[in-house]
Amino acid sequence: DTEVTQTPKHLVMGMTNKKSLKCEQHMGHRAMYWYKQKAKKPPELMFVYSYEKLSINESVPSRFSPECPNSSLLNLHLHALQPEDSALYLCASSLIAESTDTQYFGPGTRLTVL
Amino acid sequence: GNSVTQMEGPVTLSEEAFLTINCTYTATGYPSLFWYVQYPGEGLQLLLKATKADDKGSNKGFEATYRKETTSFHLEKGSVQVSDSAVYFCALSGSIIQGAQKLVFGQGTRLTINP
Numbered sequence: 001d002t003e004v005t006q007t008p009k010h011l012v013m014g015m016t017n018k019k020s021l022k023c024e025q026h027m028g029h030r031a032m033y034w035y036k037q038k039a040k041k042p043p044e045l046m047f048v049y050s051y052e053k054l055s056i057n058e059s060v061p062s063r064f065s066p067e068c069p070n071s072s073l074l075n076l077h078l079h080a081l082q083p084e085d086s087a088l089y090l091c092a093s094s095l096i097a098e099s100t101d102t103q104y105f106g107p108g109t110r111l112t113v114l
Numbered sequence: 115g116n117s118v119t120q121m122e123g124p125v126t127l128s129e130e131a132f133l134t135i136n137c138t139y140t141a142t143g144y145p146s147l148f149w150y151v152q153y154p155g156e157g158l159q160l161l162l163k164a165t166k167a168d169d170k171g172s173n174k175g176f177e178a179t180y181r182k183e184t185t186s187f188h189l190e191k192g193s194v195q196v197s198d199s200a201v202y203f204c205a206l207s208g209s210i211i212q213g214a215q216k217l218v219f220g221q222g223t224r225l226t227i228n229p
Binding site for chain 2: 006031040041042043045048050055056088090092094097098099100101102103104105106107108110
């Protein structure tokens with residue numbers, strides 16, 4: 001089983017709202033990733049978690065706050081977003097972060113900020 | 115730094131045509147290479163991969179061979195179907211930076227297959 005699940009599938013929020021995206025995997029992977037994908041572009045890396053610790057933050061604005069409560073779960077907390085943050089947010093996982101292992105992606109959350 | 119260059123799309127073919135999507139890369143060391151496919155409204159799915167030179171990845175009739183001498187990983191399929199219409203991303207995983215690997219993606223190639 002190589003499944004990564006993400007909820008919700010769609011999210012519409014105002015600029016003053018607080019919302020969270022959730023990602024889950026049960027493959028025993030110890031590395032988890034958040035990506036942002038704009039239309040007709042490849043995914044852009046936002047954050048990497050390795051063994052539940054933040055390993056990489058690609059200079060993402062603080063209105064995006066990641067959290068990894070355990071090895072299976074990854075959250076992305078959203079607050080005071082801008083319309084330009086509207087995009088597809090993808091979660092991925094791999095066996096460990098320190099190798100060239102395959103990253104498996106979830107179906108994404110399509111976020112619209114009004 | 116590492117980079118991936120894909121042929122620009124969009125690519126439009128008729129059903130049962132032969133498909134090639136070119137992908138070349140620049141990398142230090144020995145990267146792993148991947149093709150991901152993204153169907154409309156969905157996330158990325160791993161299509162195939164190769165981890166060392168001369169490896170051939172294959173899945174669902176698609177093939178790609180890791181060519182170190184030409185730094186290429188071209189995607190091919192002998193007879194495409196309408197259901198193959200999607201965006202295809204070539205990617206490499208090479209350098210470990212800050213204790214983690216980063217996937218480097220090409221720009222993506224949109225493929226449309228007409229019946």
